[in-house]
Amino acid sequence: MKRTIITVVGKDTIGIIAKVCTYLAENGINILDISQTIVQGYFNMMMIVDTSKTEKPFGDMADEMTALGEETGVQIKCQKEEIFDKMHRI
Amino acid sequence: MINIYEVAETNKMITEENLDVRTITLGISLLDCIDSDLQRLNEKIYDKIYDAAKDLVKTGEEISREFGIPIVNKRISVTPIALVAGAACKSAEDFASVARTLDRVAKKVGVNFIGGYSALVSKGMTAADELLIRSIPSALSGTERVCASVNLGSTRTGINMDAVKLMGEIIKATAEATKEADSLGCAKLVVFCNAPDDNPFMAGAFHGVTEGDKVINVGVSGPGVVKTALEKVRGENFEVLCETIKKTAFKVTRVGQLVAQEASAMLNVPFGIVDLSLAPTPAIGDSVADILCEIGLEYAGAPGTTAALALLNDQVKKGGVMASSYVGGLSGAFIPVSEDQGMIDAVQAGALTLEKLEAMTCVCSVGLDMIAIPGDTKASTISGIIADEMAIGMVNQKTTAVRVIPVVGKAVGETVEFGGLLGYAPIMPVNRFGCEAFINRGGRIPAPIHSFKN
Numbered sequence: 001m002k003r004t005i006i007t008v009v010g011k012d013t014i015g016i017i018a019k020v021c022t023y024l025a026e027n028g029i030n031i032l033d034i035s036q037t038i039v040q041g042y043f044n045m046m047m048i049v050d051t052s053k054t055e056k057p058f059g060d061m062a063d064e065m066t067a068l069g070e071e072t073g074v075q076i077k078c079q080k081e082e083i084f085d086k087m088h089r090i
Numbered sequence: 091m092i093n094i095y096e097v098a099e100t101n102k103m104i105t106e107e108n109l110d111v112r113t114i115t116l117g118i119s120l121l122d123c124i125d126s127d128l129q130r131l132n133e134k135i136y137d138k139i140y141d142a143a144k145d146l147v148k149t150g151e152e153i154s155r156e157f158g159i160p161i162v163n164k165r166i167s168v169t170p171i172a173l174v175a176g177a178a179c180k181s182a183e184d185f186a187s188v189a190r191t192l193d194r195v196a197k198k199v200g201v202n203f204i205g206g207y208s209a210l211v212s213k214g215m216t217a218a219d220e221l222l223i224r225s226i227p228s229a230l231s232g233t234e235r236v237c238a239s240v241n242l243g244s245t246r247t248g249i250n251m252d253a254v255k256l257m258g259e260i261i262k263a264t265a266e267a268t269k270e271a272d273s274l275g276c277a278k279l280v281v282f283c284n285a286p287d288d289n290p291f292m293a294g295a296f297h298g299v300t301e302g303d304k305v306i307n308v309g310v311s312g313p314g315v316v317k318t319a320l321e322k323v324r325g326e327n328f329e330v331l332c333e334t335i336k337k338t339a340f341k342v343t344r345v346g347q348l349v350a351q352e353a354s355a356m357l358n359v360p361f362g363i364v365d366l367s368l369a370p371t372p373a374i375g376d377s378v379a380d381i382l383c384e385i386g387l388e389y390a391g392a393p394g395t396t397a398a399l400a401l402l403n404d405q406v407k408k409g410g411v412m413a414s415s416y417v418g419g420l421s422g423a424f425i426p427v428s429e430d431q432g433m434i435d436a437v438q439a440g441a442l443t444l445e446k447l448e449a450m451t452c453v454c455s456v457g458l459d460m461i462a463i464p465g466d467t468k469a470s471t472i473s474g475i476i477a478d479e480m481a482i483g484m485v486n487q488k489t490t491a492v493r494v495i496p497v498v499g500k501a502v503g504e505t506v507e508f509g510g511l512l513g514y515a516p517i518m519p520v521n522r523f524g525c526e527a528f529i530n531r532g533g534r535i536p537a538p539i540h541s542f543k544n
Contacts (some may be wrong), residue, residue: 004095035094046094059155077101079158081092086344088096090412 002052003032003081006065010074012043020076022049023068027061028054043074048081100341104159105289106313108376109342111349112369113163114150115205115290117297117362118142124177131178132191139166139204140197142304142359147200149356153349160327161349162371162511166196167295168206176218196235199292203278205295210285213247213534223253227259230275230355231267237293237342241285242500243480245487248537249283254480255529256500257281258473262496265465269498272506276495277428277460278364279475283483283490288363289419294456294491301456305362306354307419310346311369314337316406318507320384331385332405339409347414365419366410367455368402370430372513378402378423379432390425390433391442399423400453420489422455428508428515429460437516439468444475444518452482457491462506465498472496474525477535485538 017034024031035046054061056080058067062078071074103109123134143166150164169172179185189207206228209219225327226238240257243249261276268275280293287298290307297305299531319338323330346364354361370378379390385398411417425447427433436442444461451457457479463472476492483490497506500517507514515531 005092007097007101009101033091037094044094044098046097048091059152062155078159080156081156082348083159083345084092084097084100086348087100087341088092 001050004049004051005079005081006047006049007077008043008045008069008074010043010069010072011061012038012041013073016043016072016074018043018071019068023065027056064083102535103159103312103315107312107318107341108371108373109312109315109345110160110162111308112311112345113165113290113309114146114161114349114353115165115167115295115307115309116143116146116359117167117301117307119290119297119301120174121304124174125515126177128178128184128187131175132188135174135188136191136195139168139192142200143201145200145357148258149353153352153356157348159345159349160393162459163202163366165201165290165295166199167297168204169193169297169299170206170208172209172216172219172222173299175222176216179218179221182221182228185222186224186229186232188227189225189233192236193233194270194281197534201235203235203237203292205237205239205292206297207236208240208296210241210243211242211250211253212241212244215249215250215253222460223256223260226279227267227275228265228388230264230278234276234302237295239280239282239285239294241282242476243283243484243535245284245484246537247482249477249480249535251477251529252532254477255454255470255473255532256459257476258469258471258529261472261494265391265496265498272500272508273465273495273497274508277493277508277512280491283480284488286419286489290365291367291369291420293493302360304359306350306357307362307365308346308350308353308367309365309367309419310342312342313368313370313381314375315342316368317375317377317381317384320381328401331403334375335402335405336409339406340413343410343413353406363415363416363418364410364414366407366414366417366421367419368406368423370424371511372429372431374431377430377432378425379430379436383432389439389441391446395446396449396453399425399450401455420455424456425450425454427518428462428513429511430513433511434515437518444520448478448482451479451490452486455489457493459491459493460495460515461493462497462500462517464501464517465496465518466501467496467520468524470524470529471520475520481535
C-alpha cells in the first residue's frame with residue numbers, strides 16, 4: 001500500500017471535504033482515515049489515503065489538489081507518508 | 091498511525107520555521123578521467139560529470155514535491171582537481187581551463203555550485219598543487235559556479251606554513267581579481283585544517299580519494315525549528331534545554347536521511363552520509379545566532395557565547411546521530427557572519443568581534459566563515475589569521491576553516507552585499523599588529539603530540 005497524507009488548511013467554508021472526496025473518488029484513491037479540527041476559525045483536516053490503485057502520477061495529483069485548493073480558497077498539500085513517519089516514529 | 095497534530099507540526103516547521111534540506115550533493119570521482127592531454131582531459135571531465143549528474147536537479151525537485159519539503163540546493167563535488175589534472179596541466183592557465191570546464195558542465199546540468207577545485211597540501215605541495223593554488227584567482231574570476239578549497243594542515247601532519255603564506259597572497263589576489271563584484275571570488279574559496287572527504291556544503295565540498303565512484307551526501311538545516319522549539323522552554327534548566335535541542339535535531343535529521351535515501355535510490359548512486367550541521371541563511375528566522383539569543387544571550391558574542399554554542403553543537407550531534415545511519419561531513423553548527431542575520435546584528439551592535447568568533451570556532455564547526463575584512467588587510471595578516479585557525483583544528487583534532495573576504499576598496503564601517511544565500515556583511519576590524527616575521531619563516535609546524543592531554 002502506498003499511503004499519502006493530504007492536509008487541508010484554511011478558512012472554514014461549506015463543502016470542502018465534499019470537493020476533496022469527489023476528486024479522490026474520481027481518481028480511484030481510497031480514503032483510509034480522516035481527522036479534522038477547527039482552530040481559531042481555521043479548518044484543519046488530515047486524510048490518510050491509499051494511492052496504490054490510482055494511475056495518476058504523484059506530481060499530477062499534487063498539482064491538481066493544489067489547484068482545487070486555490071479554487072476553494074484553502075491550502076491543500078499532498079505528501080508521502082514517510083516524511084511524517086520518519087520524523088515522529090523511531 | 092500518524093495523527094493530525096504530528097502532521098501539523100511537520101508542516102509548520104516547513105512553512106513557518108524554514109525547515110529545509112539545504113543540499114543534495116552528488117560526489118563524483120574524476121580519477122578515471124586522468125589524461126596527459128589537456129583537451130582530452132577536459133572532454134572526459136565534462137562527459138563524466140554530465141552523465142552522472144544530468145538527472146540530479148530533476149530528481150531533487152521530484153523528491154521535494156513528493157514530501158513537500160524544499161530542497162534548496164543541488165550541487166556537485168569532484169575529486170580535488172590538483173590530483174586529476176596534474177598530468178595534463180603545465181601552467182596555471184592550463185588549470186584555469188579545467189575550472190572553466192567545471193563551470194560549463196555545472197551550468198549545463200543546472201547545479202548552482204560545483205566544488206573540488208582543490209588541493210590537499212597539509213604536509214607538502216607538489217608542482218601541480220602549487221600551480222592549482224596559483225591559478226585560483228583567475229579560475230574564480232573566470233567562472234561563476236566553481237568553488238575552490240585548500241587543505242593546509244591536519245592533526246596527523248601539522249600545518250604547511252609555506253602553503254599558509256601562499257594562501258594569504260592568493261586570497262588577496264582573488265579579492266583583487268573579482269573587485270568589480272565586491273571581491274565575491276573569496277566567498278567561493280576556503281582553506282581547511284582536517285578537511286573531511288565527504289562534506290556536502292560549499293565552498294569546501296570535494297569528493298575525497300577515499301570515496302567510491304559516486305556518492306550522495308545530504309546536508310540538512312533547521313536553525314528556525316530549533317529556535318521555535320526553545321521558545322517553549324524559556325527559563326527552564328539546562329537539562330530541559332539540551333533535551334529539547336536533541337529531540338528537535340533528531341526530527342530535522344530524519345528528514346535529511348529520508349531525502350538522502352530517496353535520492354540515492356532514484357539516481358542509483360550509493361548513499362554516503364548526512365551532514366548534521368545547523369546551517370543558517372540570511373532569511374529572518376533562519377539564524378544560529380538567534381538560537382544563542384534564545385538560550386539566553388543578549389547578542390551572539392556576549393560572555394557565555396562559547397559555552398552556549400558548545401552545548402548547542404553537542405546536542406545537535408547527539409540527536410542527529412541516532413536519526414541517521416551514517417553521519418559525516420562537517421556536522422556542527424555553522425557560524426558564518428554574512429549568511430546569518432543574527433550574526434550581522436551582533437557585529438553591528440559591537441557585540442561580536444573576530445577574536446570572539448575565533449574562540450567560538452574551538453567548539454563548533456567549521457571556522458571563520460564569510461567574514462568581510464578591510465581590503466587593505468595585508469596578505470601576511472590573513473596568513474596569520476589562517477595559521478591561528480589551523481592551529482585550533484590541529485590541536486583539537488577537528489575541522490576548522492577560514493573563508494574571509496578582504497573587500498577591495500572598503501573599510502570598517504561599510505557593508506558589502508554578496509546577494510542570495512551568501513547574504514551581506516559589515517566589514518569587521520582586524521588586529522593591525524604585524525606578523526610578517528612569523529609567516530615568512532617558511533617550512534611547517536610539526537604535528538602535535540597526542541598523549542599527555544590536558
